[in-house]
């Protein structure tokens with residue numbers, strides 16, 4: 001079976017490599033020629049542990065190719081996965097569907113043999129049914145194009161593992177040939193006992209956004225309790241551990257801090273609210289606006305703590321920011337809480353030194369005015385305050401002894417609850433963490 005993957009970003013590049021790893025001949029397609037050139041040389045244009053090795057291996061073996069040419073794959077592939085972006089529309093909550101629509105229209109125009117198009121992008125419910133109509137209308141005469149929806153649940157930083165060993169597979173189908181074709185594509189993964197849910201289009205689309213909405217809610221749930229422990233005292237980490245022991249609740253995704261960001265959770269909960277609103281069901285997802293607000297208040301709290309620690313005025317003071325990626329093991333700064341906090345402190349007049357092991361370049365493109373440096377040592381030099389914003393291992397391991405010789409003043413805010421605060425306090429540091437009372 002020959003497979004194309006349309007869109008070679010975080011999702012598409014990983015999926016294309018994963019399909020090659022499963023033994024298929026794969027072509028990745030993108031409208032961005034620079035990305036395609038780099039991928040064709042076996043280079044990955046973003047940071048994802050383990051992925052460069054697989055891409056290089058399969059580019060070298062010839063099993064994985066990349067192109068900007070839809071005509072080439074339209075005449076060649078049996079299955080076309082669509083993994084282009086669905087970002088938030090500027091100034092609105094709704095998802096921008098123009099990339100998905102353009103990709104599907106290009107496929108309709110260029111597919112010259114019977115094929116299955118499989119949507120993987122995260123989309124508003126109702127999209128698959130709409131696209132199926134579009135494909136039927138626009139397909140070339142005599143060419144049969146079916147559609148299926150197969151949402152993706154991979155996490156950045158674990159993308160390879162999540163692709164090859166997913167927790168579950170979901171197939172949204174409404175034509176007889178789609179399920180057997182998808183079963184053949186995923187045969188090796190299904191053979192390991194991976195749960196498979198075969199369902200209709202709408203359920204498949206909703207499973208994806210429901211999963212992300214649940215994860216976002218779980219994070220905002222613990223962060224709402226952070227607001228309480230910050231006021232009355234108590235330890236948010238112990239609280240999370242204690243409720244997490246209840247297997248009905250579970251400890252994962254209860255890490256309190258500056259909240260969730262990235263290219264998915266924030267825009268997905270907003271797009272879901274926009275979609276149910278369109279359907280006249282505003283009330284059913286109204287709680288997600290509270291989830292969003294709790295999340296955004298965490299950033300304000302981090303800025304407030306920084307300002308309080310510096311005596312109410314940050315102007316001209318030197319702040320060391322450790323981490324700007326939206327989470328560790330990623331160079332992604334889309335809707336990054338860390339970059340947002342760093343940028344706000346800059347806007348308030350602080351001199352902000354930033355060090356992230358992988359995300360400096362992406363952050364500099366989005367917010368060029370911060371002072372990006374290549375090491376923790378440079379970032380912390382003469383700092384009046386250190387802010388730990390993304391929990392890279394390098395930062396989690398920090399001790400007062402590491403930092404004290406570098407900084408001008410011993411002040412640390414742990415916005416991810418990852419260091420031992422008592423150790424810093426005992427060493428004479430002014431220390432604050434999100435979810436803990438300060439001072």
Ligand SMILES: NC(=O)C1=CN([C@@H]2O[C@H](COP(=O)(O)OP(=O)(O)OC[C@H]3O[C@@H](n4cnc5c(N)ncnc54)[C@H](O)[C@@H]3O)[C@@H](O)[C@H]2O)C=CC1
Nearest residue numbers: 007009010011030031032084085086099102103121122152
């Ligand atoms: N990043 C992630 O971890 C995950 C993302 N998703 C979903 O997957 C989708 C893609 O997300 P990312 O990969 O993060 O986005 P991305 O922005 O990294 O990649 C999208 C790619 O699509 C390309 N593209 C745009 N229009 C195109 C067209 N007409 N034809 C061919 N290529 C085109 C862009 O040039 C870009 O390379 C989104 O719907 C997202 O919600 C789902 C699960 C995980």
Ligand SMILES: O=C(O)[C@H]1O[C@H](OP(=O)(O)OP(=O)(O)OC[C@H]2O[C@@H](n3ccc(=O)[nH]c3=O)[C@H](O)[C@@H]2O)[C@H](O)[C@@H](O)[C@@H]1O
Nearest residue numbers: 152153154155156219253254255259260261262264326327
């Ligand atoms: O739809 C998507 O694109 C993906 O979105 C998330 O994956 P991802 O955005 O890569 O990252 P997560 O690990 O979910 O983290 C999201 C954000 O939540 C934050 N987070 C996570 C966990 C936690 O306990 N606390 C917390 O603040 C992280 O720092 C990060 O900013 C989901 O976990 C994936 O299943 C999904 O496929």
